[in-house]
Amino acid sequence: MTRTTKLALAALLSSTVLATPAAMAQTETHPETGETLAEDQTFTYRMLDDVSSLDPQIVEDVNGSDIVRNLFEGLMNQAADGTLVPGVATDYEVSDDNLTYTFTLRDDAVWSNGDPVTAGDFVFAWRRAAAPETASPYQWFVELMSIENAAAIIAGDMEPEELGVRAVDDKTFEVTLSTPLPYFPQMTTHSTTFPAPQSVIEEHGASWTQPENMVSNGAYTLSEFNPGERIVLERNENYWDNENTILDRVVALIINDENVALTRYQAGELDRTEVPAGQFPRLKEEYPEEAVSFPRLCNYYYTFNLSESGPEAFKDPNVRKALALAIDRDIITENVKAGGEPPAYTFTPEAVAGFTPPTTEMAEMTQAERDEMARELLAEAGYGEDNPLSFDMIYNTSESHEKIAVVMSQMWKQKLGVQANLANMEWKVFLDTRGQQDFEMARGAWCGDYNEASTFLDLLQSDSGYNDGKYANEEYDALLAEAKTAEDTSPLYTEAEQIIAEDMPVIPIYHYAGVYMLDSDVGNWPVDNVEQNWYAKDLYKIAE
Structure with missing residues (x-):
């Protein structure tokens, strides 16, 4: 991709008419599509909450990862359809035993301060992610990548320097795995694996992510960060592909x-925002070119606290299954959400590549049959009019989350006589509360870190960093361990889903759709990428 700036300027200079800068900008066209580009190349969008962090090795939320993906660049990126394309690495080689990956880094990759991006920057970042003292919420991801010695380092039994990564030279980064992992390259698009500027972090400590201190290597730099209000990114003139970047801000x-x-959004202040629950049908009719819905690699669920601090009632799988059965998912997806989200009877979404979730017993029943079984299971567990079940249920502040929680609580009250006490929390407080098991039932959602079923199923492994309910099942753990080296993972993943359906450690509610109001002047939004990893450098604004 090349911009037409120089060609347009040359044409204007050859003209006898004196043109203004604005007129010159209007003559720019997209080099591939031929569309006339807008003079103001600013993309403005809405986020629900503050980001958890802007540190690649600390960030743990989707919104934060979107920002970090535009500030930093990892070994590999994704194209608009989700396929892998070069990032800092131009290519890689894999050893015959599939245990060693050797990445060649591009010569023109530099940090925003002009320093070269080296293999040592990746070594530092990956060791940092694994080191216990960093306390990365995604520390477990390094072990999930099967990197040699990751488990021992995370456990504190080995030093971070023993992690299976090394800089062969400044432009050659080598990774050694403990077991072959066919989707390993896909995992290098995740923010945890992005390089980190060691000297900047050592100089500024935790404040290195402030605009005045941050040094990044992505297509954009951080120019403004006002928590609770706004985050502004500006084009990084030192980015290796800046010439082909169109969005400025x-x-x-x-x-x-x-x-x-x-x-x-309707006032023209936003280019993208989420559609409020239940409003998609109306907005699609009024704005057919702007209201969009497409499959996403995400699930929406509620998790039971099965740790020692959790309620005794939830230790009984019959109670958990009864609560799951009584939820009429069709009402939630068709009446509350109404954005094309499919109801969920498995933890893994159908959008995952190469895996078809099994049909569960619950999915094949009518809702009346589910309700009847729910009443029977709850009675068997000893709950009823004389001993009503009551518990607290938390979710992060959002009108959509509130509507869903209210509907669920009403279904339980009307069908089972169960009292669910609802409470909403600000995002960071919610994350901390859930992560500390200081809850009884909590909303959960997960967007795949890579397009493979294990990115969902691994969440319920007993030692997963995001197993907030502390579910533990040895048979389940063994299946996922076996899947790491299996040639055909489908039967193992199917069996894992069947265990979830039987134990019900979580209640799957629905699988996500990307339901947006997206201004028609935004070009190249990656609707075909179910992971929704979007790169501002690949977007552009079309002249209206």
Whole structure:
């Protein structure tokens, strides 16, 4: 991709008419599509909450990862359809035993301060992610990548320097795995694996992610960070592919109310916002070119606290299954959400590549049959009119989350006589509360870190960093361990889903769709990428 700036300028200079800068900008066209580009190349979108962090090795939320993906660049990127394309690495080689990956880094990759990006920057970042003292929420991801010695380092039994990564030279990064992992390259698009500037982090400590301190290597730099309000990114003139970047500026506005965000979108203040629950049919009719819905690699569920601090009632799988059965998912997906989200009866979404989730017993029943079984199971567990079940249920602040929680609690009350006490929390408080097992039932959602079923199923492994309910099943763990080296993982993943359906450590509610209001002047939004890893450098604004 090349921009037409120089050609347009040459044409204008050869003209006898004196043109203004604005007129020159209007003559620019997209080099591939021929569309006339807008003079103002700013993309503005809405986020629900503050980001958890802007540190690649600390960030743990989707919104934060979107920002970090535009500030930093890892070994590999994704194209608009989700396929792998070069990032900092131009290519890689794999050893015959599939245990050693050797990445060749591009010569023109530099940090925003002009320093070269080296293999040592990746070594530092990956060791940092694994080191216990970093306390990365995604520390477990390094072990999940099967990197040699990761498990021992995370456990504190080995030093980070023993991690299976090394800089062969400044432009050659080598990774050694403990077991072959066919989807390993896909995992290098995740923010945890992005390089980190060691000297900057050592100089500024935790404040290195402030705009005045941050040094990044992605297509954009951080120019403004006002928690609770906005994050602004500006084009990184030192980025290796800056010549082919079209968007100049990215603005993320934090707007907690979905309806306020929609109003601001309709007023022209936003280029993208989520559709409020239940409003997609109306908006699709009114704005057929702007209201969009497409499959996403994400699930929406509620998790039981099965740790020692959890309620005794939830230790009984009959109670958990009864609560799961009584939820009419069709009402939630068709009436509450109404954005094309499919109801979920498995933990893994159908959108996952190469895996078809099994049909569960619950999915084949009518809702009346589910309700009847729910009443029977709850009675068997000893709960009823004389001994009503009551528990607390938390979710992070959002009108959509609230509506779903209210509907679920009403279904349980009307069908089973169960009392669910609802409480909402600000995002970071919610994450901490859930992560510390200081809850009884909590909302959960997960968007795949890579397009393979294990990115969901691994969440319920007993030692997973995001197993917030502390579910533990040895048979389940053994299946996932076996899948790491299996040629055909499908039967193992199917059996794992069947265990989830029987034990019900979580209640799958629905699988996500990307339900947006997306301005028609935004070009190249990756609707075909179910992971929704978007790169601002690949977007552009079309002249209206």
